[in-house]
Amino acid sequence: MANQDYEVHEHDVIVIGAGGAGLRAAIEAAAQGVSVGLVCKSLLGKAHTVMAEGGIAAALGNVWPEDNWQVHFRDTMRGGKMLNNWRMAQLHAQEAPERVLELERWGALFDRTKDGRILQRDFGGHRYARLAHVGDRTGLEMIRTLQYHGIHQGLDVYMECTITRLLKDGDRVVGAVGYWRESGRVVVFKAKAVILATGGIGKAWKITSNSWEYTGDGHSLALWAGADLIDMEFVQFHPTGMVWPPSVRGILVTEGVRGDGGTLKNSEGKRFMFDYIPEFFKGETADNEAEADRWYEDKKNNRRTPDLLPRDEVARAINSEVKAGRGSPHGGVFLDINTRRPADYIKKRLPSMYHQFKELAGVDITKEPMEVGPTCHYVMGGVRVDADTAQSTVKGLFAAGEVAGGMHGSNRLGGNSLSDLLVFGRRAGLYAALYAKDFGGTLVVDSAQVEQAARQMLAPFERTGGENPYAIQSDLQDTMQALVGIIRNEADLKEALKRLDVLKARAAKVRVDGHRQYNPGWHTALDLDSLLTVAECSALAALERKESRGGHTREDHPYTDDTWGKVNVVVRLKDGRIQVSREPLPEMPPDLKALFQERK
Amino acid sequence: MPTVTMHVFRGDARGGDFKEYRVEADPGMVVLDLIHRIQATQATDLAVRWNCKAGKCGSCSAEIDGKPRLMCMTRMDLFNEGEPISVAPIRGFPAIRDLVTDVSYNYVKAKQVPPLRIKPPEPDGTYRMMQEDIDRIQEFHKCIECFLCQDVCHVIRDHEENKRAFAGPRFFIKLASLDMHPLDTVDRSAFVKDAAGVGLCNITKCCTEVCPEHIHITDNAIIPLKERMADEFFDPVVWLLRKFRSKKKQPA
Numbered sequence: 001m002a003n004q005d006y007e008v009h010e011h012d013v014i015v016i017g018a019g020g021a022g023l024r025a026a027i028e029a030a031a032q033g034v035s036v037g038l039v040c041k042s043l044l045g046k047a048h049t050v051m052a053e054g055g056i057a058a059a060l061g062n063v064w065p066e067d068n069w070q071v072h073f074r075d076t077m078r079g080g081k082m083l084n085n086w087r088m089a090q091l092h093a094q095e096a097p098e099r100v101l102e103l104e105r106w107g108a109l110f111d112r113t114k115d116g117r118i119l120q121r122d123f124g125g126h127r128y129a130r131l132a133h134v135g136d137r138t139g140l141e142m143i144r145t146l147q148y149h150g151i152h153q154g155l156d157v158y159m160e161c162t163i164t165r166l167l168k169d170g171d172r173v174v175g176a177v178g179y180w181r182e183s184g185r186v187v188v189f190k191a192k193a194v195i196l197a198t199g200g201i202g203k204a205w206k207i208t209s210n211s212w213e214y215t216g217d218g219h220s221l222a223l224w225a226g227a228d229l230i231d232m233e234f235v236q237f238h239p240t241g242m243v244w245p246p247s248v249r250g251i252l253v254t255e256g257v258r259g260d261g262g263t264l265k266n267s268e269g270k271r272f273m274f275d276y277i278p279e280f281f282k283g284e285t286a287d288n289e290a291e292a293d294r295w296y297e298d299k300k301n302n303r304r305t306p307d308l309l310p311r312d313e314v315a316r317a318i319n320s321e322v323k324a325g326r327g328s329p330h331g332g333v334f335l336d337i338n339t340r341r342p343a344d345y346i347k348k349r350l351p352s353m354y355h356q357f358k359e360l361a362g363v364d365i366t367k368e369p370m371e372v373g374p375t376c377h378y379v380m381g382g383v384r385v386d387a388d389t390a391q392s393t394v395k396g397l398f399a400a401g402e403v404a405g406g407m408h409g410s411n412r413l414g415g416n417s418l419s420d421l422l423v424f425g426r427r428a429g430l431y432a433a434l435y436a437k438d439f440g441g442t443l444v445v446d447s448a449q450v451e452q453a454a455r456q457m458l459a460p461f462e463r464t465g466g467e468n469p470y471a472i473q474s475d476l477q478d479t480m481q482a483l484v485g486i487i488r489n490e491a492d493l494k495e496a497l498k499r500l501d502v503l504k505a506r507a508a509k510v511r512v513d514g515h516r517q518y519n520p521g522w523h524t525a526l527d528l529d530s531l532l533t534v535a536e537c538s539a540l541a542a543l544e545r546k547e548s549r550g551g552h553t554r555e556d557h558p559y560t561d562d563t564w565g566k567v568n569v570v571v572r573l574k575d576g577r578i579q580v581s582r583e584p585l586p587e588m589p590p591d592l593k594a595l596f597q598e599r600k
Numbered sequence: 601m602p603t604v605t606m607h608v609f610r611g612d613a614r615g616g617d618f619k620e621y622r623v624e625a626d627p628g629m630v631v632l633d634l635i636h637r638i639q640a641t642q643a644t645d646l647a648v649r650w651n652c653k654a655g656k657c658g659s660c661s662a663e664i665d666g667k668p669r670l671m672c673m674t675r676m677d678l679f680n681e682g683e684p685i686s687v688a689p690i691r692g693f694p695a696i697r698d699l700v701t702d703v704s705y706n707y708v709k710a711k712q713v714p715p716l717r718i719k720p721p722e723p724d725g726t727y728r729m730m731q732e733d734i735d736r737i738q739e740f741h742k743c744i745e746c747f748l749c750q751d752v753c754h755v756i757r758d759h760e761e762n763k764r765a766f767a768g769p770r771f772f773i774k775l776a777s778l779d780m781h782p783l784d785t786v787d788r789s790a791f792v793k794d795a796a797g798v799g800l801c802n803i804t805k806c807c808t809e810v811c812p813e814h815i816h817i818t819d820n821a822i823i824p825l826k827e828r829m830a831d832e833f834f835d836p837v838v839w840l841l842r843k844f845r846s847k848k849k850q851p852a
Contacts, residue, residue, distance in 0.1 A: 042649075042651055042659065043649070043659065043703070043707075044707065045745055046651045046652075046657045046658070046659050047651075048651075048652075050651075050652065050656055050657045050744075051652045051654065051656050051657065101726075104727060105718060105727075106716070107716045107718075107778075107781065109729070109734045109737055109738055109741060109781075111731065112729060112730060112731040112734065115728070116728035116729050116730050116731075117726070117728065134738065134741070135738075137656070137742065140656065140741070140742075140744065141741055144741065144743075148710070148715065148716075148774075149715070151710060151711050152711075152715050159707075182696055182700075211650075211651040211652055211653065211657075212650065212651070213651065244628070245626075245627050245628020245629070246626055246627065246628060246629075247626060247628050247629045247630060247633045248628065248653075248654075251653065251654045252654070352655075352656065355655070356654060356655065359655070359673055359675070360628070360630070360654075360673070360675070361628070468640070468644055469644065470639065470640035470641075470644060471640075474640070512644070512645075513643075513644050513645050514644070514645030515645075517612065517647075517696075517697055518647040518696055518697040518698070518700050519644075519645045519647065520639060520644070520645065520646065520647060520648065521639070521644030521645045522645070524644075
């Protein structure tokens with residue numbers, strides 16, 4: 001029995017990942033009175049949420065009383081080009097305000113309006129100023145608040161612990177197995193319910209705003225455990241990452257720069273976004289600079305600046321400008337806030353952007369424009385979940401946050417991620433706890449599954465010869481960057497899949513030096529498993545979807561196609577191979593459909 | 601590209617030594633880039649913590665040429681060409697391996713701080729707070745928990761025995777931020793004095809100097825905490841008044 005051989009911990013619910021979604025899920029599960037273990041790859045408080053900058057989208061109506069959940073719902077669906085799971089988008093829009101107010105009750109201090117309420121800022125694709133924020137470090141405020149609230153709720157936190165496999169008993173998930181990064185020892189978690197809150201897959205690309213942690217662990221764990229993934233073709237390239245110096249290429253520049261008045265310009269000094277307003281957004285987007293600039297102050301009589309079109313539109317536009325030879329010296333475009341807002345305002349609203357450019361690029365953003373270009377930022381696709389309960393297609397397995405699919409459709413609006421984490425983190429925690437309470441029978445862990453996972457973990461140490469894991473990771477990133485990037489076509493995608501096969505064969509022979517104690521080479525070797533899996537899912541889904549929509553642009557199928565607007569691309573494991581299918585989207589009820597019949 | 605000589609600490613709790621690596625540096629690189637390059641090409645098992653690589657997560661703290669810094673925010677052009685650069689783990693915490701240390705002390709202290717307990721909402725069910733009333737706390741909330749302030753603090757850097765009853769600068773700003781929170785109702789003065797041991801701080805400002813977020817730890821957090829403690833516990837007039845007046849805040 002595994003219990004004798006490995007360290008074993010038992011909980012009603014374990015949460016894998018301790019960013020916004022994981023922490024919120026753990027807090028909610030604990031509030032239901034069940035025992036909760038929170039497992040995270042890094043130290044507590046270091047998860048990706050800490051890097052989120054702009055804010056949390058929630059229709060509080062503090063700045064624009066006209067705002068409400070219906071408007072937020074509509075913006076979200078339109079931003080996702082109507083491919084979102086309507087029920088998730090509805091719950092998200094309805095519940096986000098309460099989740100923000102709850103953070104405030106737990107100690108978060110958002111920037112204030114003049115009358116002492118939570119201030120809200122403009123962001124791309126949002127009709128009204130909607131983002132609760134703290135300068136440009138909102139994610140930090142959110143994660144600290146959840147962290148310091150969470151540690152007093154009786155959670156057991158397992159830090160620097162990586163999960164490599166889920167454990168199953170028949171058709172239900174009953175725990176997970178992984179290793180301590182510090183000692184390299186195998187650890188088993190027995191649990192009635194498992195919540196995945198592992199974030200995204202952005203480390204599969206070369207130019208990315210994502211950290212080493214973003215290797216698609218939760219996506220892969222779910223897939224291997226038999227769960228469906230949807231929408232894996234939709235990857236968000238954030239339009240504004242740093243482009244220079246080379247070592248910081250990809251680091252995020254918040255959309256808040258444009259929300260607070262910044263504008264994109266090409267090498268000719270032209271505000272080029274006016275040339276890229278798509279038909280779909282013409283009615284609500286200003287077609288001249290004067291109107292665009294008036295919109296910041298008067299939203300009733302002016303249309304939104306095209307600088308704040310949804311991210312997919314802006315990223316493609318920047319890509320086109322650079323390709324046409326109108327880019328900045330280091331292959332991006334210019335983002336100008338220095339000529340548009342006073343220095344004091346910039347420093348107050350965007351302190352960490354000021355700091356980041358000053359220290360890393362030697363650029364004073366109050367005096368000079370920034371150079372920016374697209375960077376891999378977020379995956380819309382993920383584990384297929386029930387909208388209300390966040391349960392996957394496998395019993396006992398729940399998913400929330402970036403690892404879950406459906407909420408954002410084909411493209412996520414800025415600010416909708418932090419609110420997503422809170423809304424669906426809470427729901428996953430609640431329904432996982434209820435599921436655990438109803439759990440029938442005894443919790444049985446199959447030692448053969450543990451043994452197999454342990455063997456897989458330790459295999460790289462036993463090989464002689466074989467390659468350095470960093471070389472394989474780097475080649476994988478080059479492949480995805482070149483062939484599964486912002487603009488795709490059939491030939492490239494097929495080539496990508498061929499190269500991924502080669503990379504898989506190389507990864508199967510990867511070699512690790514040294515011993516098991518805190519060995520990043522070994523950790524990187526193990527992460528290749530999930531990284532290659534999500535890369536393949538993404539390339540296969542991208543090949544399947546023969547149209548362009550949101551975060552998936554096919555130059556060989558450049559138009560958005562209504563028939564594709566009715567289906568999700570689903571990937572699942574069958575007989576050890578990844579299978580792709582098309583399945584219909586859930587039908588939106590008439591009362592919500594009516595929201596899209598209004599003007600504009 | 602210039603080749604740089606790096607002296608990187610390799611070892612664990614039992615000891616270790618600096619090992620020399622020669623590595624190419626591209627323009628604009630930071631120390632963490634070079635550590636990653638060594639990892640990818642020469643020492644795949646070189647242990648280092650990092651996450652955001654943009655000065656936001658506070659994971660990659662180290663002592664670079666003896667100075668506590670974030671590796672991701674230390675540009676190579678800061679150093680004189682040709683001179684070797686040393687990278688060591690933060691010495692204030694027990695070694696685990698190479699550049700990784702055991703910072704669990706901070707998580708233990710974090711849990712001891714009496715949490716926020718807020719007052720009832722206004723009649724409309726909401727809370728109002730004015731920007732000017734939260735400006736100073738927002739400064740404290742900038743803390744990225746890199747623990748460099750804890751690393752350099754004299755009270756604990758070479759005095760393991762003080763760690764039991766001393767919270768360190770990171771948690772002084774945490775305590776100050778809770779005390780100044782407009783909605784808070786908890787009186788933490790006994791905790792600040794005894795468990796957190798603010799009296800042991802002799803205001804050398806080392807913490808403030810190394811803070812990558814430029815938080816005025818000493819002036820804005822520690823000194824106000826010390827002043828309050830002096831008023832509360834050592835001022836005879838306040839002591840007498842307290843005897844006869846009920847306190848506004850509830851003890852933790």
